[in-house]
Amino acid sequence: MxxxxxxxxxxxxxxxxxxxxxxxxxxxxxxxxxxxxxxxxxxxxxxxxxxxxxxxxxxxxxxxxxxxxxxxxxxxxxxxxxxxxxxxxxxxxxxxxxxxxxxxxTIPNTPNVSVPRGKSADDNKEVKKVGEPKQLTQKLPHWELAAKYGIIDFDLGVKLTGAGFPVYRGKGARLQRALIQFFLDEGYKNGYTEVQPPLMVNEASGYGTGQLPDKEGQMYHVGVEDLYLIPTAEVPITNMYRDVILKEGDLPVKNCGYTPCFRREAGSYGAHVRGLNRLHQFDKVEIVQIVKPEDSYGVLEDMSDYVQSLLDKLGLHYRVLLLCGGDMGFTSAKTYDMEVWSPAQEMWLECSSVSNFETFQTNRLKCRFKNEQGKTELAHSLNGSALALPRIVAAILETYQTENGIVVPEVLRSYTGFDIID
RNA sequence: GGUGAGAUGGGUGAGUGGCUGAAACCAGCAGUUUGCUAAACUGCCGAACGGGUAACCGUUCCGGGGGUUCGAAUCCCCCUCUCACCGCCA
The missing domain is CATH 1.10.287.40 (Serine-tRNA synthetase, tRNA binding domain)
Structure with a gap:
């Protein structure tokens, strides 16, 4: 607001x-x-x-x-x-x-002056591209690889729950866990305090981060208790600072957390939701910062760099987009999207979104700090995915496929305990 | 699920109709003094909104909503939440 x-x-x-x-x-x-x-x-x-x-x-x-x-x-x-x-x-x-x-x-956040004008994703500005599309001798999409090696079972998920709830098994499950651990460890090394928040939130939290009242249909609602399954860890982690007055020395607050995320994704269908491209339940490690207003744009760059460093370490081909005004979220003042290349689908997949909300969220949350003059002032809030798993898994499976199996990226091997999926 | 207790400022916790925006203590800030990683003493120290260049003034806020009253943190009604004990249980 x-x-x-x-x-x-x-x-x-x-x-x-x-x-x-x-x-x-x-x-x-x-x-x-x-x-x-x-x-x-x-x-x-x-x-x-x-x-x-x-x-x-x-x-x-x-x-x-x-x-x-x-x-x-x-x-x-x-x-x-x-x-x-x-x-x-x-x-x-x-x-x-x-x-x-x-x-x-009804008024969305005002874009920062550096945000390009535009109405749709076509007007986003590519600010960086790292790596090259991998030249592959075999080019199977990740859902075929998943079936071939028995690591992700989409049909079984349909039986248990419904479409969009895959079952990871064997090395697939271990790869998931390895990625989560890797992302959390990297976060820790970069000064983020790890948080394990609740996976359900009350109505007040939903309002705090702006999922309610308009985006109600995006969340799963648990009727008996009137709670919502979180669509992202941003909701509980940011709401920790609802109605809080921080001391200046507490800033910057840097938190990261792993949670499953639940999204109804009502209205999505078709080829672009195939495989891991869009799910109702997925895993994500989120980073959240609460900072002094004058620091927020510097921090946005830091967070963007941090997310990129993860993609670098995984050796994936990616690009960074500066979103145009029309493609930005309602609450954001400036957003970078990271998209990873899916070599078999031959398309970019969004795997992270890093945003500065300035005071748009903290105004509603009443998240403030006492400045040097002893005055209470609204803090700035930022968050980003670091990273969302499914599309990263898709990119890894497709990028590292060989006739002999899928080669696990170097940095993950100490976590997975194996170096090839075959 | 059953029974009981409670919700007050950053924290602990007084306060049962006007002198209470709220005692006391802790934390925090400023200063004095003695001086070795500290003690003692003194003062200040809630938030939002509105008005004023400012000093300052006004209004609201003691879980939320409604009511009684000239006047409510204090009395009445409804709701929400928390805690304790019992039951059940990973």
């Missing part, structure tokens, strides 16, 4: 920035300004009525103590008048403030 104070001060600039997303929000922004002015004026009226009423109530108390009952009674008439007008005004204020909130919820 954008800060109302920022809209008051810089509404022209905000409208301009939002054009980067291909949106014209001028009408809504102007609407907000009117409603806000209205709400403030009404609130002022209400507060002065309350102030008078409070004062009179204090007087009455005093008079009663002094035994001047008659005087007290005469003042009571005036306070009951005030009481009704306070009630009316407060209802009006509440109405206006709700209206304001509704309007604010």
């Amino acid at each position: 954008l800060l109302i104070s920022r809209i008051r001060e810089n509404h022209e600039e905000i409208i301009e920035r939002l054009k980067t997303r291909g949106l014209d929000m001028s009408e809504i922004v102007n609407n907000i300004l009117t409603v806000d002015a209205n709400a403030r004026r009404t609130r002022n009226e209400m507060e002065s009525a309350q102030a008078e009423s409070n004062q009179l109530a204090a007087q009455i108390g005093k008079l009663i103590k002094e035994g001047k009952k008659d005087e007290a009674e005469s003042i009571k008439n005036r306070t009951s008048e005030l009481k009704t007008s306070v009630k009316e005004l407060s209802e009006k204020v509440q109405g206006l403030e709700n209206q304001l909130k509704e309007l604010l919820y």
Whole structure:
């Protein structure tokens, strides 16, 4: 949620920035300004009525103590008048403030100045490409390799649960576990504190990171207990800092965590969801940072570099995209996507997304810190996948396939305990 | 699932109708003093919103919502959550 104070001060600039997303929000922004002015004026009226009423109530108390009952009674008439007008005004204020909130919820984050204009993925800017597409003598897609070596069983998952819930077995399961461990160890080496959060969250957490109210349909809902299965570790890990005032010395907060992620992915179908490309349950290691505002863009680059270092170590061909305004998430001010090359499908697969949310999340979360002047100030929040497993597994299987089997990348061997899947 | 207790500021925890935005203690900040990785003493120390250049002023907030009252942390109703004991159980 954008800060109302920022809209008051810089509404022209905000409208301009939002054009980067291909949106014209001028009408809504102007609407907000009117409603806000209205709400403030009404609130002022209400507060002065309350102030008078409070004062009179204090007087009455005093008079009663002094035994001047008659005087007290005469003042009571005036306070009951005030009481009704306070009630009316407060209802009006509440109405206006709700209206304001509704309007604010509809405005996405303002893209940073470095974000390119654009409407769709076609307008994303490739900022880096590392490696070359692997030249393969055999070129089987990962789902065929998975079947050939018996490491991932999609049909069995359908039997147990449904499409999008694969069963990993044998070396497939070990490879999964190796990747998770590798990513967590790398995170630890880079100063991230590991967290094992709950896999279900309550409604308040859903609102905190913005999954609720609009993206309700994306999450699995456990009705009996009214809880949601997490779509990403970002939800519980970021919500740890909901309603928290950090000390300046606590920043930067650097957390990483492995969790399974659950996504309904309603409406997805077709060839691009084949195999591991899109699942309802998948594993991911997430990194989250809470930082001082002036540091957040430097940290975004650090996090992006860190994610790239993982892909480098795995020896995969990848590229880094700076997302254009139209392709960025609602809450992000700047996002880099990392896409890994799938040599058999001959397409790029998104495997990480690193974003700076500035105060968009922390405003709703009320995640603040006390700055040097002793003032509480909203922190900036960032997160990124480091990394999401399925597409990495797909890329590894396809990239390292040989006639003799799939060669395990060097860095994983101490974790897997084997160097070839055959 | 059953029974009982509770929800107060960064933490512990007083407070049963006006003098309480809230005692005390701890933590934190500033200073004084003695000086060796510290003690003693003094002062400050919640948040949000609005107004003012500022000092400052006003309003709201004691789990959430509603009610009684001139006046509610304190009384009444509803909800949520937490804890303890019992039952069940990885």
